[in-house]
Amino acid sequence: MFSKLRSEVITTAAWRISMWTTLAFALGTAVAFLIVYLLVAQGIRERSDTWLTGETQVLAQVLADTPRDHLYQRLREIAELATHEVPDDRNARGERLNSVFFLATDSANPEAPLWVGSGPQEAFIAAMQKAKVLPGAPQSIRLEGLRQTFRVMVREQNEKTLYLGLSDRGASRLLHGFARRLFAVWGGMFLLGFVISYWSARGTLTRVERITETVARIGTEDLAERLPEPVNSDEISRLASTFNRMLDRIQSSVNQLRTVTGSVAHDLKSPVTSIRGTLESALCGTENGRWRESVGEAIEHLDRLLLLLNTTLDLAEAEAGALQLDRAPVDLSVAVAQLVDLYQPAMSDRGHKVTLDLEDHVLVEADSGLLYRMISNLLENELTHLPTECRITVRLRSHGGSAELVVEDDGPGFPPELVPHALERFVKGKLSPGHGLGLAFVNAVVQAHDGTVHLFARSGGGARITVSLPVSLLQPS
Numbered sequence: 115m116f117s118k119l120r121s122e123v124i125t126t127a128a129w130r131i132s133m134w135t136t137l138a139f140a141l142g143t144a145v146a147f148l149i150v151y152l153l154v155a156q157g158i159r160e161r162s163d164t165w166l167t168g169e170t171q172v173l174a175q176v177l178a179d180t181p182r183d184h185l186y187q188r189l190r191e192i193a194e195l196a197t198h199e200v201p202d203d204r205n206a207r208g209e210r211l212n213s214v215f216f217l218a219t220d221s222a223n224p225e226a227p228l229w230v231g232s233g234p235q236e237a238f239i240a241a242m243q244k245a246k247v248l249p250g251a252p253q254s255i256r257l258e259g260l261r262q263t264f265r266v267m268v269r270e271q272n273e274k275t276l277y278l279g280l281s282d283r284g285a286s287r288l289l290h291g292f293a294r295r296l297f298a299v300w301g302g303m304f305l306l307g308f309v310i311s312y313w314s315a316r317g318t319l320t321r322v323e324r325i326t327e328t329v330a331r332i333g334t335e336d337l338a339e340r341l342p343e344p345v346n347s348d349e350i351s352r353l354a355s356t357f358n359r360m361l362d363r364i365q366s367s368v369n370q371l372r373t374v375t376g377s378v379a380h381d382l383k384s385p386v387t388s389i390r391g392t393l394e395s396a397l398c399g400t401e402n403g404r405w406r407e408s409v410g411e412a413i414e415h416l417d418r419l420l421l422l423l424n425t426t427l428d429l430a431e432a433e434a435g436a437l438q439l440d441r442a443p444v445d446l447s448v449a450v451a452q453l454v455d456l457y458q459p460a461m462s463d464r465g466h467k468v469t470l471d472l473e474d475h476v477l478v479e480a481d482s483g484l485l486y487r488m489i490s491n492l493l494e495n496e497l498t499h500l501p502t503e504c505r506i507t508v509r510l511r512s513h514g515g516s517a518e519l520v521v522e523d524d525g526p527g528f529p530p531e532l533v534p535h536a537l538e539r540f541v542k543g544k545l546s547p548g549h550g551l552g553l554a555f556v557n558a559v560v561q562a563h564d565g566t567v568h569l570f571a572r573s574g575g576g577a578r579i580t581v582s583l584p585v586s587l588l589q590p591s
Contacts, residue, residue, distance in 0.1 A: 126316075126319070127315070127319055128312055128315040128316040128319050129312065131311070131315040131319075132308055132311035132312035132314075132315050132316075133308070135307075135311045135315075136304060136307045136308040136311050139303075139304075139307045139311075140300070140303075140304045140307070143300055143303055143304075144300060147296045147299075147300055150296070151289070151292065151293060151296060154289065154292060155289055158285045158288065158289065159265075159285070162252070162265050162280055162282060162285060163251070163252040163265065163267075165280065166252050166265060166266075166267040166278055166280055167252070167267060169267075169278055170267045170269045170276060170278045171269075173216065173218075173269075173276055173278060174269050174271045174276055176188055177218060177271065177272075177274055177276060178271060178272060213231075213232050213280075213281045214231070214278070214279065214280055214281070215229075215230065215231030215232070215233070215235075215238055215264070215277075215278075215279045216228070216229070216230040216231065216276075216277070216278055216279075217229050217230075217231070217235060217238065217239070217276070217277040217279075218274055218275070218276050218277070219274065219275045219277075220273065220274050221273045221274075221275075231279075233257075237257050237258065238255075238257070238264075238277075238279065240258065241255040241256060241257050241258065241264075242255055242266060242277060245266075247266050247268050247277070248268060249268045249269060249270050249275075250268070252265045252266060252267045253265070253266055253268075254266070254282075255279070262281060262283055263281075263282055263283075263286075264279040264280060264281050264282065265279065265280050265282055266278070266279040267279075318350065321350045322350065324341075324342070325341055325350075325353065325354060325357065328340075328341050329357075332361070337361060337364060337365040337368060338365070340358045340361060341354040341357055341358055342354065343355050343358065439480075439481040439484070439562060439563070440481050440482075440483075441479045441480060441481060442479070442480075442481075442482065443477045443478070443479060443586045444477065444478055444479075444480045444482050444485055445475060445476065445477055446476045446477070446478050446480075446485075446510060446517055446519065446583070447472045447473060447474055447475060447476050447510055449482075449485060449486060449489060450470075450472060450489055450508060450510055450519065451470065451472060453486065453489045453490055453493060454468060454470060454493065454508060457490075457493045457494075457497060460497055461496075461497065461506070464497065464500070464502050464503075465502045465503035465504075466496070466497075466500065466502075466503065466504050466505070466506055467503075467504075467505050467506070468506045468507075468508065469505070469506070469507045469508070470508050471507065471508070471509040471510070472508070472509070472510040473510050473511050473512055476510055476511075476512045476517045476585065477585060477586040478517050478563070478583045478584065478585055478586055479563075479584065479586045480563050480583065481563075484559045484562070484563075485559070485563075487555070487559070488555070488556050488559040488560065488581075489519075491552045491553070491555055491556050492519075492521050492556060492579060492581075493521075494552060495552045495553060495579075496521065496523055498552075499525070500523055500525040501525060501526070504523050504524055504525045504576075505523065505524045506521070506522075506523045507520075507521075507522050507523070508520070508521050509522075512585050515584060515585055516565075516582045516583065516584060516585060517582070517583045517584075517585050518580060518581070518582050519580070519581040519582075519583070520578060520579070520580050520581075521578070521579045521581075522572060522576060522577065522578035522579070523576045523577060524572070524574070524575055524576040525575075525576050525577065526575070526576075527571050527572065527575060527576050527577040528569065528571065528577050530571075536553055536569055537553050537554060537556075537557040537567060537569070538554055553567075553569075553579075556579075556581070560581055560582075560583065563583055563584070564583075564584055565581065565582050565583040565584065566581075566582045567579065567580070567581050567582075568580045568582075
C-alpha cells in the first residue's frame with residue numbers, strides 16, 4: 115500500500131517540478147554558502163596574517179635594539195604578551211587551541227638559536243625546513259605527527275632570521291563550526307523549499323486535473339457543463355475562462371448545425387416531393403407534349419433547390435469564417451444600376467415604382483460574385499414581400515471611408531417581433547413564401563467584407579435596410 119502510494123506520488127508532475135525546482139534552489143544556495151564560507155575563511159586568514167606581520171616588525175625592532183644578554187628574556191616577555199593577544203580558544207578537554215612560537219637564528223652563532231614556544235623547537239625547525247619557508251608573506255606549515263598547522267612569518271635583519279608562528283587550530287575550529295551551521299541551514303532550506311514547491315505545484319496541478327476531468331466528462335450530447343472560474347486572474351483561471359468560451363462557441367456551432375440540419379431537411383422535403391410528383395405526372399401523362407412541361411417544372415424546382423443548398427452552404431461558411439473571398443475593386447454604382455435594370459420588368463409587373471439615387475464611381479474591395487448576389491437578395495426581398503404598387507428607393511453614398519447603400523420602401527414593413535432577428539437564417543414572417551435565408555445571406559456577405567447591416571422601421575410606414583461597406587483606397591480622383 116505504502117509502496118504503491120509512494121510510486122504514485124513520485125510519478126506525478128508535481129513531484130518532478132518540485133524536485134527539479136528544489137535541486138536548482140539547493141544548488142544556488144550551496145554556491146552562495148560556499149562563497150560566504152570562503153570569504154569568512156579569507157577574512158580570518160587575512161586577520162592572522164596581519165597580526166603576524168605587525169608582531170614580526172615589533173620583534174625585529176626588539177632584536178635590533180636589545181643586547182644579547184637581555185635578548186632572550188625580552189623576547190620571552192614579548193612572546194608571552196603576544197600569546198595573550200591571541201584569543202583564548204580551548205577544546206572540550208580544556209586544552210588551549212591557539213599558541214605562538216618565536217625562533218631567532220644568528221648566522222654568527224648558529225648553535226644557539228633563540229626559541230620561545232610550547233613545544234620542541236626541533237619539530238618546528240624540521241617543519242619549516244620541509245615547507246621551505248622563505249621571507250615575505252606568511253606561509254603554512256604542518257608539524258609531523260600532529261593535526262595542527264601554523265602560519266609562519268619570516269623576516270631577515272642584520273644577519274638574523276626571525277620566525278614567528280601562530281597556530282590556526284582556533285580558526286580551523288571556528289570555520290568547521292561555521293561550516294556545520296551552514297550545512298544545517300542549507301539542509302533545512304532544502305527540505306522547506308521542497309515542501310513549499312511540492313505544495314504549490316500540487317495545488318496548481320490539482321486545478322489542471324479538475325480541468326482535465328471536466329473535459330473528459332464533456333461529450334457531444336452534453337455541452338452545457340463549464341469549468342469553475344476562480345476569482346483570481348492567474349494563468350489557470352484564464353485557461354478555464356478561455357476553455358469555457360471555446361465550449362460556448364462549440365455549443366453554439368453544434369446548436370446551429372442541428373438547427374440548419376433540421377431546417378434544411380424540412381425545406382428540402384417540399385421541393386423534393388414536388389419534383390417527384392411532377393416527374394411521376396410526366397411518366398403517367400398520355401399527351402405527347404405534356405411531359406416536356408413537367409420536365410421543365412422539375413428543372414425549375416431543382417434550380418430553386420440548388421439555390422437553397424448553395425445559399426445555406428455559403429451562410430455556414432460565412433458564419434464559420436471560412437468564406438473564400440476573391441477581392442477586387444468593384445464599382446458599386448454600376449453593380450446596383452445593372453441589377454435594378456435587371457429586376458425592373460418584374461417590379462413593373464407588380465406595379466412597383468423604383469427610384470435610383472446613386473453616387474457615381476463608388477469603389478469597394480469585394481468579391482464581385484458575392485456582392486452581386488447580396489444586392490440581388492435585397493431586390494428579391496422587396497419583390498417577394500411587398501404588396502403591389504409600392505414605392506422603392508435605392509440610394510448610394512460614400513462618406514467617412516464607407517459606402518452606404520440604402521434600400522427603403524413604403525410597404526407594411528417588418529413585424530415588430532421580427533426586427534431583432536430578421537438577419538438570422540430561417541427567420542421569416544408567418545406569411546412569407548421564402549425560406550428565411552435572403553437577409554441572413556446579405557448579413558453574412560456584408561460581415562465577411564467587414565461591413566454592417568441595419569434594419570429600420572420608417573416613421574411613415576415601410577422598411578429601410580442600410581448596408582455599409584468599406585470603400586476601396588483606389589477611389590477615382
